[in-house]
Amino acid sequence: MLDEQISEWRSYVSRRRAIDSADVSELEDHLRSQVADLRASGLNDEEAFLIGVKRLGQLDGLSQEFAREHSERLWKRLVVADADKGGTDWRREVGVAIALALAAGAAVKLPQLFGLSMQDKAAESFYMRNLSFFVLPFLTAFFVWKRGADTATRIGLSAFFVVGALAMNFLPFTSPGDTLQLAALHLPMALWLTVGVAYAGGAWRNHDQRMNYVRFTGEWFIYYVLIALGGGVLMGTTMFIFQAIGLNPETFMQTWIIPCGAAGAVVIAGMLVEAKQSVIENMAPVLTYIFTPLFTILLLIFLGTSLFTASGIDMKRETLIGFDVLLVLVVGLLLYAISARDPQKPAGFFDVLQFALVVCALLVDAMALWAIVARISAFGFSPNKVAALGENIILVANLGWSAVLYWRFLTKSAGFSALERWQTSYLPVYAAWAWIVVVVFPLVFGFK
Amino acid sequence: MDIGKDLVAATATPLVLAILAEGESYGYAIIKRVAELSGGELQWTDGMLYPVLHRLERDALVKASWGESEAGRRRKYYQLTKAGAQELAILKRQWQTVNKALRATPFNSI
Numbered sequence: 001m002l003d004e005q006i007s008e009w010r011s012y013v014s015r016r017r018a019i020d021s022a023d024v025s026e027l028e029d030h031l032r033s034q035v036a037d038l039r040a041s042g043l044n045d046e047e048a049f050l051i052g053v054k055r056l057g058q059l060d061g062l063s064q065e066f067a068r069e070h071s072e073r074l075w076k077r078l079v080v081a082d083a084d085k086g087g088t089d090w091r092r093e094v095g096v097a098i099a100l101a102l103a104a105g106a107a108v109k110l111p112q113l114f115g116l117s118m119q120d121k122a123a124e125s126f127y128m129r130n131l132s133f134f135v136l137p138f139l140t141a142f143f144v145w146k147r148g149a150d151t152a153t154r155i156g157l158s159a160f161f162v163v164g165a166l167a168m169n170f171l172p173f174t175s176p177g178d179t180l181q182l183a184a185l186h187l188p189m190a191l192w193l194t195v196g197v198a199y200a201g202g203a204w205r206n207h208d209q210r211m212n213y214v215r216f217t218g219e220w221f222i223y224y225v226l227i228a229l230g231g232g233v234l235m236g237t238t239m240f241i242f243q244a245i246g247l248n249p250e251t252f253m254q255t256w257i258i259p260c261g262a263a264g265a266v267v268i269a270g271m272l273v274e275a276k277q278s279v280i281e282n283m284a285p286v287l288t289y290i291f292t293p294l295f296t297i298l299l300l301i302f303l304g305t306s307l308f309t310a311s312g313i314d315m316k317r318e319t320l321i322g323f324d325v326l327l328v329l330v331v332g333l334l335l336y337a338i339s340a341r342d343p344q345k346p347a348g349f350f351d352v353l354q355f356a357l358v359v360c361a362l363l364v365d366a367m368a369l370w371a372i373v374a375r376i377s378a379f380g381f382s383p384n385k386v387a388a389l390g391e392n393i394i395l396v397a398n399l400g401w402s403a404v405l406y407w408r409f410l411t412k413s414a415g416f417s418a419l420e421r422w423q424t425s426y427l428p429v430y431a432a433w434a435w436i437v438v439v440v441f442p443l444v445f446g447f448k
Numbered sequence: 449m450d451i452g453k454d455l456v457a458a459t460a461t462p463l464v465l466a467i468l469a470e471g472e473s474y475g476y477a478i479i480k481r482v483a484e485l486s487g488g489e490l491q492w493t494d495g496m497l498y499p500v501l502h503r504l505e506r507d508a509l510v511k512a513s514w515g516e517s518e519a520g521r522r523r524k525y526y527q528l529t530k531a532g533a534q535e536l537a538i539l540k541r542q543w544q545t546v547n548k549a550l551r552a553t554p555f556n557s558i
Contacts, residue, residue, distance in 0.1 A: 026475060026498060026524045029517060033476040034494070036519075057493035069499040069506075 002045045006031065009053060016059065018067035031056060090275075096145055097271035104138040104267055105260030118259060125175045129168040132188045135266040137161055140198045142267055146274070147201030156202075160194040167439050172447050178383040179442040186387075190434035192217070193427065210424040215339050216273055218284030223269040231261050285340030289350070292333050296353055299360035306367065320388040323368040327395035330361040334402060335423055343416040347409060355406045358399050365396055383445045387437055394433055398426050451490065460492075460500050462539040468510060468528040469536060474517075475501065475524070501526055509535050 006028060013024050031052045038048035056062065067073070108118075111130075116123040140157055143149075149157075164187055173180040199216060200209035235253055242249045337354055369392060376385060405422055408414035467473060467481050478501075479494055504510045509532035517523040528536070550556070 022524075023498065023502075025522050027495065029474070029521050029523045030476045030479075030494060030498075032519075032521060033517070055494045057495040061493075062495040065496055065499040066502075069502050 002035065002049060005046075005049050013059065016063040016066070018063045018070055018073050020070075020073060023066065027056065093146070093271065093275075097142060097267055100138040100142050101264035101267040104135050104263040107134045107138070108259045108263045109256070118255065125180070128184045129180070129187075130165070131184070132191045133161065133165055135263045136188070136191045136195055138263075138267050139270050140195050142270060143195065143198035143201070147198070149198060149202050153197065153202030157194060157198055160191065160197075164191055164438065167442075171442050173442060174447050177448050179445050179447055182383055182387050182441055183438045186434040186437040190431060190438055193431035193434070196427075207421055207424040210427055211339055211420065214335055214424070214427075215282060215284070216270075218336055218339070219273040219276075219282055220269050222283045222287075223272050224265060227265045227269055228262070231258075231265070282340060284336045288333050288336040288340070292337060292350070292353055292357055295330065295333060296357040296360060299357065299364055303360060303363055320368060320372050320385070320392065323365055324388055324391045324395065327361060327365055327392065327399065330357060331395055331398055334358060334399075338420050338423055341416065341420075343420060345416075347412070351406070351410060355403065355410060358403045358406060362396065362399055362403060365392065365399075368392070369396070383441055383448070387441065390433060390437075394429060398423075398429075456490075456492065459490075460497075461504070462536065462543060464497070464500060464504065465509065465528060465532055465536040465539065468526055469533065472525050472527045474526065478526075504532070508532075 009031070010024055010028060013019055013027065014021065019027075031049075034052040034055060035045070035048040038051055039045065043051070111123070111126065112118070116126050118127060140161075144154060144157065168183065168187060173183070196210070196213040196217075197204045199213045200206060203209050235257060238257075239249060239253065334354060334357075337350070372385070372389060372392075376389070401422060402419060405414065405419040409416050409419060463482060463485075464478060467478050467485075470481075473481070475497055476494075479492060479497055482490055482492065501510065501512075505512050505526070508529055510526045511529050512524055512526050515523055515525050
């Protein structure tokens with residue numbers, strides 16, 4: 001009875017961020033000593049517990065005092081906090097991640113042993129084809145190790161990488177050519193979703209795992225950018241101090257530090273996101289909340305202006321890609337807003353805004369599609385146009401059905417989870433399309 | 449007797465350090481000792497002692513270590529450090545000065 005009450009009290013106190021678990025243990029020892037003394041003076045368990053808790057003081061005031069003394073605890077610490085409680089597991093994880101990051105860095109430099117230098121013009125196409133294979137296998141290996149993936153998963157993952165590598169290096173691409181460029185651009189996307197299979201520990205059919213991977217991707221990207229910014233500062237400083245003693249480390253930087261650092265950071269960012277997932281609030285949804293209103297306003301103004309001036313879209317080569325990027329951004333905003341939303345919550349203002357954004361994006365894209373159809377019928381198909389059009393259709397299909405589901409949610413005829421499930425169900429479509437561009441396009445368009 | 453918040457805060461450091469000068473102790477025992485020394489007149493809100501102890505620990509005036517109670521629970525013990533003993537000596541002089549000044553006023557005859 002008393003133990004029960006104390007453990008309840010413990011979990012209640014533990015919720016205060018300023019009071020850490022060691023403090024709670026210390027306070028518990030105090031409470032138990034107090035209760036024991038009160039019991040000895042004739043009170044029963046319950047009375048003793050109540051008086052003991054009361055003497056400890058109001059929790060609000062207490063946690064304020066702790067916060068004043070330990071203000072740093074209000075800022076969650078990532079690496080240090082985990083190092084305290086994680087022990088050997090954590091240290092092993094850091095060790096594995098660092099080893100894999102070093103391996104990725106080494107892999108980038110490996111082709112140089114065979115005379116393929118990154119600065120060499122002739123080797124440019126080699127690096128363009130194979131960039132993903134220097135980094136993503138190591139990130140995959142990290143998750144295979146961490147999740148303890150079974151043999152079937154390992155074989156499946158290897159198969160994806162092998163197929164990708166074979167396609168990129170043994171198909172008779174014309175270099176430079178459109179199909180090669182498209183394949184090089186789509187391979188990282190295709191393989192990134194393969195990494196997702198490793199991330200899910202093979203359970204890629206599980207929708208929660210898919211959503212987790214979406215969250216991971218957003219956070220990974222943000223961490224990677226942050227590491228890159230730090231790396232930039234490090235290199236700038238290094239350049240400056242070496243130049244001060246009359247040395248110019250520029251070549252060394254470009255041939256070693258930048259490529260190896262960029263490759264290694266892929267794994268390190270992955271490990272950091274894994275470590276922080278429960279510690280710190282996700283950043284991608286925060287950015288989503290900032291940019292959703294801004295994008296909605298932008299699109300509304302664009303629609304208004306083009307209606308007012310009655311000007312259609314002048315479709316050039318790059319224009320459709322620009323609209324694809326716009327759709328990707330809108331899908332991204334939708335995806336990350338969904339990833340952070342509590343499905344149980346009723347519709348609110350932000351949902352209306354999100355719905356407006358999706359509808360605006362669809363309207364804008366309808367204008368773009370109108371223009372591209374005209375252009376294709378005038379000039380015929382090219383790999384670039386088909387790729388851009390295919391992407392556009394895939395994204396429009398996603399947003400179109402999302403708009404329907406969102407409308408149902410806003411009018412309360414369906415729950416929010418349908419929308420979430422639609423997004424996670426759609427992920428394999430992106431993977432399939434990326435693989436089609438990598439493998440099928442070259443065959444269809446004659447490797448041009 | 450109700451003692452103001454500021455005075456309690458001001459007396460906490462010298463009292464805790466002085467009690468620890470008697471030997472290693474832990475939170476609950478320190479509070480019991482305070483009550484005992486003041487004849488039950490000086491009552492702290494128990495929980496408030498711990499942030500004070502943690503501050504002293506951070507300033508390296510006391511050293512903390514985890515041990516076990518008689519009942520086998522985890523218990524955090526505090527010990528006065530050399531720096532703590534020096535601080536206590538300084539605090540002692542300060543309190544003596546205040547005490548002396550107060551005694552020289554009509555304060556003494558009320």
